Amino acid sequence: MRRGLLGLGLFTGLIALGILRSSVFGAEDIVKCLPPCVEKNLLSEKFHVVTITGQAPPSAEIILKIVAPNREFKLNKSGKGLGFVWLPIGHAEVKNIPGMCILLSSAKVSDILSEKDQKVAGLTSDFQEIYQQAQIHHKEDPNQGEKAALKREYLSGLIRILKEAGLYRFQEGAVKISQGQFEAQLIHPSEAPLGKYRVFCYAVKDGKAQLFNEQSFLVRSAGVAEWLSHQAHGNAVVYGILAALIAVGVGLFVGAIFKRGGGH
Amino acid sequence: MVKERSMDIYLPIANMSVNVFLLMGLGGLVGFLSGLFGVGGGFLLTPLLIFIGIPPTVAAASDSNQIVAAASSGAYAHSRMGNVDFRMGIILLLGGITGGSIGVQIIKVLAARGNVDFVIKLVYVFVLGTIGAFMFIESLGALRRSKAITEEAFSLEPKESMIRKMTARLPLQVNFAKSRMTTSAVFPFILGASVGILAAIMGVGGGFIMVPAMIYILGMPTIVAIGTDLFQIVLTCINVTIQQAIRNHTVDLVLVILLFFGSTVGAQIGVRVGRRLRGEQLRILLGIIVLLVMGKMLIDLLVTPENLIGLARGGGGH
Numbered sequence: 001m002r003r004g005l006l007g008l009g010l011f012t013g014l015i016a017l018g019i020l021r022s023s024v025f026g027a028e029d030i031v032k033c034l035p036p037c038v039e040k041n042l043l044s045e046k047f048h049v050v051t052i053t054g055q056a057p058p059s060a061e062i063i064l065k066i067v068a069p070n071r072e073f074k075l076n077k078s079g080k081g082l083g084f085v086w087l088p089i090g091h092a093e094v095k096n097i098p099g100m101c102i103l104l105s106s107a108k109v110s111d112i113l114s115e116k117d118q119k120v121a122g123l124t125s126d127f128q129e130i131y132q133q134a135q136i137h138h139k140e141d142p143n144q145g146e147k148a149a150l151k152r153e154y155l156s157g158l159i160r161i162l163k164e165a166g167l168y169r170f171q172e173g174a175v176k177i178s179q180g181q182f183e184a185q186l187i188h189p190s191e192a193p194l195g196k197y198r199v200f201c202y203a204v205k206d207g208k209a210q211l212f213n214e215q216s217f218l219v220r221s222a223g224v225a226e227w228l229s230h231q232a233h234g235n236a237v238v239y240g241i242l243a244a245l246i247a248v249g250v251g252l253f254v255g256a257i258f259k260r261g262g263g264h
Numbered sequence: 265m266v267k268e269r270s271m272d273i274y275l276p277i278a279n280m281s282v283n284v285f286l287l288m289g290l291g292g293l294v295g296f297l298s299g300l301f302g303v304g305g306g307f308l309l310t311p312l313l314i315f316i317g318i319p320p321t322v323a324a325a326s327d328s329n330q331i332v333a334a335a336s337s338g339a340y341a342h343s344r345m346g347n348v349d350f351r352m353g354i355i356l357l358l359g360g361i362t363g364g365s366i367g368v369q370i371i372k373v374l375a376a377r378g379n380v381d382f383v384i385k386l387v388y389v390f391v392l393g394t395i396g397a398f399m400f401i402e403s404l405g406a407l408r409r410s411k412a413i414t415e416e417a418f419s420l421e422p423k424e425s426m427i428r429k430m431t432a433r434l435p436l437q438v439n440f441a442k443s444r445m446t447t448s449a450v451f452p453f454i455l456g457a458s459v460g461i462l463a464a465i466m467g468v469g470g471g472f473i474m475v476p477a478m479i480y481i482l483g484m485p486t487i488v489a490i491g492t493d494l495f496q497i498v499l500t501c502i503n504v505t506i507q508q509a510i511r512n513h514t515v516d517l518v519l520v521i522l523l524f525f526g527s528t529v530g531a532q533i534g535v536r537v538g539r540r541l542r543g544e545q546l547r548i549l550l551g552i553i554v555l556l557v558m559g560k561m562l563i564d565l566l567v568t569p570e571n572l573i574g575l576a577r578g579g580g581g582h
Contacts, residue, residue: 042518044274046281074576078569085565087382091576157573190274190281225276225518232277232513240509243329243517244502247524251336251498254528258337 030055031201031213038188039222047166050186050217052104052199057212060203061107062175062182063123068100068167068219069195075154091139092154097130099193100167104184106175112204121202121209125170131155165191194219277516278322284522286316291330291526297553298334298527300534300546306331309523310466311388311557320384321375322516324466325508329520332501334527339494347491349442349484353499355449356456356474356492360500363460368507371464375512380576382565387465389561391473396554403547443484443492452482456496464504 031054038048056062072095079089103109103123113123122129136151162168166189175184201213221229231239272281294309306327313323342348374380434448459474474497478489509515541549 040274040276042274042276043272044281045272076574076576078572078574085386086567086569087565088574088576154573157571158575160571161573161575190272191279193279221274221276225274228517229276232509232515232517236510236513237506239517240506240515243509243515243520244332244505246517247329247332247505247520248336248498248502250521250524251333252340254333255337255340258532 031199031215033199033215033217035217037218037220039220040190040194040225041221041223042225044190044225046190048188048190050188051183052186052215053181053183054201054213056177056180056182057203057205058180060205061105061112062177062184063106063109063202063204063209064102064104064175064184064186065123065200065202066100066102066104066186067098067198067200068193069098069197070096071099071193073097073158075158077154077157090150092150093137093139094154094158095135095137097134097155097158099195100162100188100197101127101130102168102186103170104174104186105172106177106182107204108172109170112207113209114207117207117209121211123202123209127159127168127170130159165189167192188219192219194221273518273522275318275322275516275519277326277514278318278519280317282316282318287519287522288526290316291523292530293526294523295334295527295530295532296534296537297550298531298534300537300541300549307388307392307466308553308557310384311561313519315560318519319514321371321380321508321512321514322519324371324384324464325505325512325514326516326519326523328463328501328504328508329515329517330523330527332498332505333520333524334531335494335497335501339491339498342491342494345491346442347487348495349440349488349492350495351438352440352443352452352484353492353495355438355452356459356496357499359453359456359458360460360463360496361503362453363457363462364464364500364504365460365507366457367461367464368504368511370461372511375576384465385561385565387462389558389565391462391466392554392558392561395473396551396558398551399547400551400555403545403551407545407548440484443482443488445483447482455481456500460500460504463500464507 031052034051034053038050040048052064052066072093075092075094076088077090077092078086081087081089103125109118109123109125113121115124118124119128131152134151134155136154138150142150159168166187175182195218197217197219199215199217200211201215202209203212204210220226228239231242271284273284273287274281290309290312294312297308309330310320310323310327313327314320318326339348370383371380374383431448431451432446434450436449437446438449439446455474455477459477462473474493475489478484478493479486482489484492505515
């Protein structure tokens with residue numbers, strides 16, 4: 001009897017969780033990412049375009065946040081050394097930071113969300129939420145007093161690098177809304193990491209941002225590129241010997257064709 | 265948004281797409297200079313690859329692999345003409361393998377410490393500065409004398425250098441018939457090891473250091489020095505390529521093949537153009553190019569960086 005009641009309770013709980021989930025995120029097919037899987041093969045160009053479309057809640061502006069899987073970064077801090085050259089004077093490893101983070105919006109964010117609400121929702125133009133979630137490990141432990149400032153310095157420097165590479169972007173007006181549908185084109189650079197990308201869709205209305213859908217798309221290498229990458233990392237001895245043999249083979253072939261020496 | 269069509273290719277180890285023609289053009293440019301000046305392009309190609317955004321360790325490792333291909337064709341031709349001192353080559357090679365392995369370990373340690381970019385740049389500045397300045401001053405003097413000194417640097421007959429006299433007292437004396445000399449095996453071994461370390465750090469074959477060293481320090485005939493150098497470069501760079509592939513996973517085969525396509529064609533054009541120029545004109549041009557590359561690297565070390573925080577790129581783009 002008690003088991004039956006426990007089972008019924010669990011079943012009801014699961015249904016309630018399902019209802020709650022659909023009310024928060026909306027139906028699964030409200031937002032679509034096309035293509036759902038970006039494949040990087042040898043002929044891939046400097047960027048791919050992922051189109052994100054969906055149904056916009058009435059009278060709401062849209063903000064999309066696209067986040068790549070977390071990755072680690074090894075960083076150097078430059079300082080004057082030997083009196084005249086710039087050389088690394090500090091080293092740190094940053095973890096738990098997305099390899100790519102893009103914010104796309106249908107309107108100027110400062111017009112539709114207060115600074116406080118931007119921070120609460122994690123939608124600031126300077127990626128404030130990254131500073132909170134990132135973990136940093138210094139090679140030489142700094143003084144307790146300067147830890148926070150040093151973390152901020154490393155992270156702001158890293159975000160600047162990622163912005164310059166087009167991996168961190170904040171694009172206002174990039175989401176177009178027409179007849180209740182929104183559409184945005186995400187430029188995905190080739191340097192961006194592989195893995196599952198999450199797309200968070202926010203509806204902004206009356207100064208409040210609400211997450212109404214979450215989707216994802218996959219980025220992976222394919223074909224010969226995938227094979228080569230796999231061999232280079234998983235079968236390094238064979239890959240190295242193969243690389244050397246190909247080079248010797250090509251060299252001898254060319255040498256035989258031109259039948260000439262060549263200085264080196 | 266209209267997507268522009270371009271001829272990009274994805275480099276799986278560097279994890280970035282680069283224009284095919286840019287890579288082949290770089291290979292072609294370096295091949296052209298290689299054919300024009302009779303030296304390898306490794307010392308120019310690695311920095312050029314770094315300039316276009318290839319991670320330094322991928323640039324250096326892939327360049328070593330590219331040198332295997334370039335030097336193989338030359339070594340093959342020279343061996344057919346009897347210009348390779350295999351005994352000397354093997355000793356240089358043993359030194360080169362030892363030095364190359366040490367160099368790869370140095371890169372690995374530096375990459376872990378985050379100093380690899382700095383050391384590669386510093387080594388480049390020192391080596392290119394020394395060689396560029398030497399070539400520039402020597403060829404400027406030749407131009408001033410207004411004499412057509414063709415291949416002066418490589419046409420000197422063996423001389424009794426101080427070091428050679430000193431090495432005569434060392435153990436393991438070996439007769440190198442093709443090089444027309446007898447010296448201690450320790451000496452070419454140390455020379456090979458030194459060049460091997462530089463080859464691994466700079467991603468170069470080391471010909472531009474090794475050939476003058478064999479001529480001026482060991483006292484070998486020029487043509488045998490070039491042939492023997494190419495022979496040992498092939499084997500040294502095979503070792504560096506395999507070591508880099510195993511330890512650092514930084515050899516990008518796609519990058520290598522594209523560079524070689526360009527350099528093969530460029531070298532043929534360079535050889536033809538080179539025949540129309542005088543020796544000192546060629547050397548002063550090469551000296552200027554070497555000094556320009558060195559200047560760019562020196563500026564990077566001396567000018568305040570825009571961003572004091574930088575990525576420590578050890579181990580490729582992954």
